[in-house]
Amino acid sequence: MAAVHDDVEVSPGGPPSAACVLHTSGTSGVPKPVVLEHDGLAHRIASLRAIYEIGPADKIAQLAAPSVDVILWETLLAFAAGAQLAIPAGSCRTPGPALARWLAEHDITVMSCTPTMLAALPQVDLPALRLIVLGGERLDATRHAFWIKRHQVANAYGPAEATIETHVCPRAPLESPTPIGRPVDGVDDFLLDDRRLPVPDGQVGELYLGGVGLAARYAGLPEATAAAFQPVIVDGRMRRLYRTGDLAFRRLDGQLVFVDRADRQLNIGGPNVAQPELCSSSTDHSSPYSHPPAATQS
Template identity: 35%
Template sequence: VLVSHGTATALAADHQERFGLGPHTRALQFASFSFDAAVWEMCVSLLVGGALVQVPDDRRAGLPLAEFITRHRVNLAVLPPVVMDAFPEEAHLPEELLMMVAGAAMAPELAERWAPVTKLHNLYGPTENTVCTTASDRITGGRPPIGRPVAGHRVYVLDRHLAPVPPGVVGELYVGGTSLAIGYVNRPGVTAERFVADPYGPAGSRMYRTGDLVRWRADGALDYVGRVDH
């Protein structure tokens, strides 16, 4: 997936304002460089003057990871739910930690465990829209939403006729805006299939068909429901 430098810097600018990031930020470098989350980790730390703290291979799970985060004063991390679930009961994370969960759906049980003791947020986004499309407010418990669009993103919940559905009704999520990827490298057919004309945006704009099912909540946030192919 080919994305531009400009969309990556726009993501960093959004998160700097949204989460109060800056030179004091110490972000955990956890993701493999082959995953888009690694781009997120680098952009939201180094591009705002912060530090990137690389976790060694023997500290990447369970109690050793929790102890590493505390010992090295990490105050920003993005982890998948499976890693969060692997923390044993005796594991403690710093209260000032901005804990972002991404990569898979966050279960209510995970939110109930970590919301009281960290600054917990849920992030959602495909690589095709430069890693992060929506971000939740701080989660306090219950069913965690995937949040609202970050700056420069347009999101639509549409039916099979590409018509918007009302709040509470499940539809497929389409994303548009200035942070869309250029496309798939050397795969023009797939690019044309997934990046389609945006009938709700400016003339000539595109939107990406995510294949994810969501619904609008009454508070204006999005709930993740599942996949269209499941």
């Protein structure tokens, strides 16, 4: 699962040693190799297992490409919980009737995919499927009413630089914009303006992440590491934070709503940001799955 890099020694265990090297999706440029550490990875898997209530009775579909962090979600959650990991043949990995038949025939209970991938799946009865975790793209839950009314559909967010998933809305509501939820255990999130000052609830700011699970660095890319992982003073405390480049706002109930990429905006520091207009534009996250549908932008 890990790429080979001369400056990274992957250790079998013990923090703060490197656990693996995975690549970013490349949505903001060339994919970069991210070094994840054992302690952060172990903590994240334990947190996600608790959120999704993964247990020995589950059968998790393995649909992600081996170079991206979603494969850690699929494989390590299964191994940690004593669940089954089901791997479809190549012909069944493309979203469509073949994948739907495979999910039904193998009594898959848990799957993770993008909203685009779910939209390409035939709307058929899958009685064993209890949990669908969506990520990698902006979710408009109103377009997935069929699945949300029949299954637990979670909306998840998280860059590779902060280990798999940092925010989860365990049950996506049938509303748009759909929240990405609250930070998982150990994650610190901050919405900051252009001056790196916290913005109030309801106002758009750039999302910075810290806490448990923050990646060590980009392998072999010291300048990119310094640009992305920065010391920032928040609430009177110096913190090492990852600058996501994503814009979001916090609802009064504490859940975040993803808005857009910061590099597509002129100014996020003022109070006159029109959230509905920002939310209407689409993202161009590339699919982390092996066979994304043709409609997925790359």
